[in-house]
Amino acid sequence: MSSGIENHTPVSLRGLSADDPHLQPAARNPERVEKVIVFNFVLGTLFGFLFIVAYIQNWQPWILGGAMAGCLTLLGIGLIAWGKYLMPRGPFVEDRHEFRNSDEDRSAFAAAIVQRGGGLVKRRKLLTGLFAGGMGVFSLGAVFPLLRSLGPLPKGTLFHTDWRKDSYAVDITGRRVLVGDLAVGSIVTVFPEGQQDTENGQAVDQTVLIRVSNQDFTTMKGRETWGPQGLLAYSKLCTHLGCPVGLYEQQLQLLVCPCHQSMFNVNNGAVPQFGPAPRPLPQLPIYIDADGYVRAQSDYREPVGPGFWERA
Amino acid sequence: MTDVIETKRSKKLAKGPFGAVGHALNELDDRLGTAKGGRTFLDKIFPDHWSFMLGEIALYSFVILLVTGIFLALYYIPSTAIVTYRGTYLPLYGQKVTEAYASSVNLSFAVRGGLLMRQMHHWACDIFVGAIVVHMARVFFTGAFRKPRELNWTIGTTLLTLAIVNGFLGYSLPDDLVSGTGIRIAYSIILSIPVVGSYIGFWVFGGNFPGTMVIPRFFVLHEFLVPLLILGLVGAHLALLVRQKHTQFPGPGKTEENVVGTPMFPVFMAKTTGFLLVVGGVTALLGAFAQINPIWQFGQYHAANISYAVQPDWYMGFLDGALRIWPSWTFHSFGHTIVFNILVPSVILPGIVFGIAYAWPAVERKLTGDNEIHHLLDRPSDRAFRTSAGVALLSFLMMLFIASSTDVIANFFHISLDTVLWTMRILVVVVPLIAFPFTYKICKEMQNFKGAGKRKTTNVVSRTSEGEYVSTASPRYVDDIPAHLAPIPVPRFINDVEAPEEDADGSGTRVVER
Numbered sequence: 031m032s033s034g035i036e037n038h039t040p041v042s043l044r045g046l047s048a049d050d051p052h053l054q055p056a057a058r059n060p061e062r063v064e065k066v067i068v069f070n071f072v073l074g075t076l077f078g079f080l081f082i083v084a085y086i087q088n089w090q091p092w093i094l095g096g097a098m099a100g101c102l103t104l105l106g107i108g109l110i111a112w113g114k115y116l117m118p119r120g121p122f123v124e125d126r127h128e129f130r131n132s133d134e135d136r137s138a139f140a141a142a143i144v145q146r147g148g149g150l151v152k153r154r155k156l157l158t159g160l161f162a163g164g165m166g167v168f169s170l171g172a173v174f175p176l177l178r179s180l181g182p183l184p185k186g187t188l189f190h191t192d193w194r195k196d197s198y199a200v201d202i203t204g205r206r207v208l209v210g211d212l213a214v215g216s217i218v219t220v221f222p223e224g225q226q227d228t229e230n231g232q233a234v235d236q237t238v239l240i241r242v243s244n245q246d247f248t249t250m251k252g253r254e255t256w257g258p259q260g261l262l263a264y265s266k267l268c269t270h271l272g273c274p275v276g277l278y279e280q281q282l283q284l285l286v287c288p289c290h291q292s293m294f295n296v297n298n299g300a301v302p303q304f305g306p307a308p309r310p311l312p313q314l315p316i317y318i319d320a321d322g323y324v325r326a327q328s329d330y331r332e333p334v335g336p337g338f339w340e341r342a
Numbered sequence: 343m344t345d346v347i348e349t350k351r352s353k354k355l356a357k358g359p360f361g362a363v364g365h366a367l368n369e370l371d372d373r374l375g376t377a378k379g380g381r382t383f384l385d386k387i388f389p390d391h392w393s394f395m396l397g398e399i400a401l402y403s404f405v406i407l408l409v410t411g412i413f414l415a416l417y418y419i420p421s422t423a424i425v426t427y428r429g430t431y432l433p434l435y436g437q438k439v440t441e442a443y444a445s446s447v448n449l450s451f452a453v454r455g456g457l458l459m460r461q462m463h464h465w466a467c468d469i470f471v472g473a474i475v476v477h478m479a480r481v482f483f484t485g486a487f488r489k490p491r492e493l494n495w496t497i498g499t500t501l502l503t504l505a506i507v508n509g510f511l512g513y514s515l516p517d518d519l520v521s522g523t524g525i526r527i528a529y530s531i532i533l534s535i536p537v538v539g540s541y542i543g544f545w546v547f548g549g550n551f552p553g554t555m556v557i558p559r560f561f562v563l564h565e566f567l568v569p570l571l572i573l574g575l576v577g578a579h580l581a582l583l584v585r586q587k588h589t590q591f592p593g594p595g596k597t598e599e600n601v602v603g604t605p606m607f608p609v610f611m612a613k614t615t616g617f618l619l620v621v622g623g624v625t626a627l628l629g630a631f632a633q634i635n636p637i638w639q640f641g642q643y644h645a646a647n648i649s650y651a652v653q654p655d656w657y658m659g660f661l662d663g664a665l666r667i668w669p670s671w672t673f674h675s676f677g678h679t680i681v682f683n684i685l686v687p688s689v690i691l692p693g694i695v696f697g698i699a700y701a702w703p704a705v706e707r708k709l710t711g712d713n714e715i716h717h718l719l720d721r722p723s724d725r726a727f728r729t730s731a732g733v734a735l736l737s738f739l740m741m742l743f744i745a746s747s748t749d750v751i752a753n754f755f756h757i758s759l760d761t762v763l764w765t766m767r768i769l770v771v772v773v774p775l776i777a778f779p780f781t782y783k784i785c786k787e788m789q790n791f792k793g794a795g796k797r798k799t800t801n802v803v804s805r806t807s808e809g810e811y812v813s814t815a816s817p818r819y820v821d822d823i824p825a826h827l828a829p830i831p832v833p834r835f836i837n838d839v840e841a842p843e844e845d846a847d848g849s850g851t852r853v854v855e856r
Contacts, residue, residue: 040595040596043385091455091457091458094455095458095462095626095630098623099623099630105619107616108616110613110617110620113613117609120604120609121604126600177545181544181546184540184544187550188533188540188550233526233552233645236645266646270683273523273526274647276648287648288650289527289652290666292670302670306670308670308671308681336530336684337679337683338539339539339540339681342678342679
C-alpha cells in the first residue's frame with residue numbers, strides 16, 4: 031500500500047531485472063490465492079471425471095453438460111486468477127511505431143506502380159484492350175456454368191398452380207372431398223388430386239376450403255358461381271410472404287396468417303383487413319359435381335402467394 | 343573417437359543455457375528467422391480495460407461454433423429424401439420425414455452427447471452474434487474505428503453480416519416446421535427484388551420453392567463457404583490488430599505513442615485461455631439447462647402447415663419486426679409489380695443500416711475534418727453527436743426487435759393486435775427521435791461536469807462524539823496520481839460545479855465542509 035505509486039508507473043519489459051517489482055505477483059497474499067486456484071483446479075478436474083463417467087454411463091444430457099460446464103468454468107477461473115494475481119503484475123508499456131514511411135519510400139513505391147506499370151498499359155493499348163476483352167468474354171462465359179446452371183428459369187412457373195378444370199379437391203391423405211364432409215363453419219386444406227404429397231402441391235397448390243353457409247355464396251361481383259352451397263376455396267398462401275394462412279377465426283370469418291398477422295375476410299373475397307398483406311387471397315372457382323365431389327372450374331385466375339416483379 | 347564421456351548432463355549443457363526448448367527455437371530461427379518477431383509478439387501489450395473482453399467473447403464463441411459444428415456435421419445428412427423415422431423418439435415413430443430432419447432428431451437423441459452439442463451450437467451462435475454487436479458498440483462509442491482502424495471496422499461489419507447469414511442458414515438445416523417457414527419467408531423476400539428477384543430465387547433454390555436443392559445447398563454454404571470466409575476475415579481482423587496495436591483509454595502514463603497493459607506471454611495468454619474456457623463453460627451450462635429449438639416438438643416441415651408464434655432467432659428479429667409493422671403498400675404499373683411492402687423492410691432497411699455502419703468512419707472524417715491518427719479512445723460523452731447517433735440507431739433497431747413479437751405481446755397483455763401494431767409503428771419513429779436529443783443533452787451535461795470520467799475516492803462518513811457527521815475522503819488508490827485524480831466535490835445541482843480543490847497536504851484526505 032505504501033510505495034505504490036512508482037511501482038505502478040508502466041515500464042517496458044525489455045531489460046527488466048528479475049527482482050523488479052513489476053515482475054512480482056499482484057496478489058498481496060500469493061499463498062492464499064494459490065490455495066484458491068488449487069481448489070478451482072481440483073474441483074474442475076473432478077467435474078472432468080464426472081463428465082467422463084456421465085458419458086460412459088450415458089446419463090442425461092444435463093448431467094453431461096453440467097459436468098462440462100463445471101470443468102471448463104472452474105479450470106478457466108483458476109487460470110484467469112493465476113494470470114491476474116500470480117503472474118507479473120506490471121503494468122507494462124510498449125511503444126507504438128508510426129506506420130508512415132519516409133517521403134522517398136512513398137514516392138518510390140508509387141513510382142514503381144504508376145510509372146513502371148502505367149507505362150506498360152499506355153504504350154501497349156492494343157494488347158491491354160485485347161487482353162481485357164478476352165478476360166471479359168471468359169468471365170461472361172463462366173457466369174453460365176456458375177450461375178445459370180443453378181436452376182431453371184422462372185418462365186411461367188409463378189403464374190400457375192396444378193389446379194386444372196375438373197381437378198378433384200382431395201385432403202392431405204388423398205381422399206376426395208364431398209360437399210357433405212364440411213359442416214357450416216368448418217375448414218379443410220385441399221390439394222388437386224395427385225398433388226397432395228408432392229413438394230409443389232404442398233407449397234403452391236395448397237388451398238383452404240371453408241363452408242360459410244348452406245346456400246350458394248357470392249364473395250364479390252363476377253364470382254357468382256364460385257361458392258356453390260356456401261363452399262369457398264382460397265389459396266392458403268399468404269400474399270405477404272407466402273406463409274400458410276393457417277388460422278381460421280370462425281366468429282369473425284377471418285383467415286389469419288400466424289407469421290405476420292395478416293387477416294383476410296372470408297366473406298368478401300378474402301380482402302386483407304389487417305396486417306401487412308397487400309392483396310386478397312386468390313379465390314379458386316369450384317363446383318360440385320353430380321356425385322357431390324368438390325372440383326375446380328379452372329386454375330386460379332391470378333398468381334398465388336407473395337408479389338414479384340413479373341406479376342402484373 | 344572422442345574422450346569426452348557423454349552424460350545426460352553434458353548433452354543438456356551442449357544445447358545451451360535454455361536447454362532443449364532453446365535449441366528447438368534456435369533451429370527454427372536458423373530456418374525462418376523467428377527469434378526477433380517472436381519476442382516482439384510475446385511482448386505485445388494488451389490493455390486491461392474490461393470492455394476489450396467483448397471481442398474475445400465473440401472470438402471464443404466462434405471457436406465453440408467450429409468445434410460443436412464439426413461434431414454435428416459428422417451426423418447430419420443434408421438430404422430431403424423421404425424416409426420413415428424409426429428412431430428412439432416415440433411420438434415421431436413411423437412418420438414420413440426428410441433425412442435432414444430424421445438425422446437432426448437422431449443426432450439429438452441417439453448420439454451420445456449429441457443434444458448437448460446441438461444446444462451448445464445454437465447457444466454459441468446467439469452469443470456469437472450478440473458479442474459482435476456489443477463489441478461493435480464499444481468500438482463505435484469510444485471512437486476506436488477512427489484512422490488508422492477504418493479497414494478493421496469494415497472487416498468487423500462484414501463479419502457481423504456473415505454471422506447473421508450463417509446463423510440463418512444453420513437455423514434452416516434441420517428442416518423442421520419453424521425453420522421451413524423461415525426459408526419460405528426468405529424465398530419470398532428474394533422474389534420481391536425488382537427485375538431479377540424470381541431468377542435469383544429459382545437459382546438459389548434450384549427451381550420454385552421448396553424444391554429439393556435448398557437443404558444440401560444451405561449445408562454447403564453453412565458449413566463450408568461462409569465459415570471459411572468468417573475464418574479468413576477473423577484472421578485478417580486479428581492480424582490488423584497486432585499490426586496496428588490496441589487502442590487504449592487515456593489515463594496516467596498512457597499516450598498516443600504507447601500501449602499500457604499486460605504482456606501477451608504469460609499474463610494475457612493465461613487470462614485469455616482461462617476466458618476461453620469460461621465462455622465454453624457458460625455455453626455448456628446453457629446447452630445443458632436451457633432448451634433451445636426443440637425440433638422434435640415442431641415436427642417435419644410441410645409447406646402447407648404452420649405453427650403459431652413463430653419467432654426467428656434474436657438477430658433476425660429486427661427484420662421480422664420491420665416486416666410486421668411496415669404498411670402493405672405495393673406498386674403496380676406497366677405490367678410489373680414493385681413489392682415495396684417486402685422490399686423496404688427486408689432489403690432496403692438492412693441495406694441502409696449496414697450502409698451506415700460501413701460508411702460511418704468516412705462520414706465522420708468528412709464531417710469533423712479530423713484526419714489524424716488516433717490511438718487514445720474517446721469518452722462517449724465527449725463526442726455527443728456520435729454517441730447520440732449511435733443510441734438513436736440502436737434504439738430504432740431495438741424497437742423493431744420488440745415489434746417482432748406483436749402477437750405475443752398482444753396475447754400476453756390481453757390488448758388488441760391493432761393497438762400493439764400502431765404503438766410499435768409510432769415507437770419505432772418516436773423513440774429514436776427522442777433518444778437522440780436526450781442522449782445529446784446528457785453528453786453535454788457530462789462534459790460540463792468538471793472532473794467527470796476521473797476516478798474519485800469514496801468518502802468515509804463518521805460521527806464525532808458530539809454527534810456531528812463528518813465526511814472524510816478515503817485514501818486514494820495506489821495507482822492514482824494526485825494531479826489527475828484529486829477528489830472533487832459532488833455538485834448539488836447539475837451545473838453548479840466548481841474546480842476541484844487542491845489537495846494541499848498531499849495526504850489524500852480532506853474534510854468536506856458544508
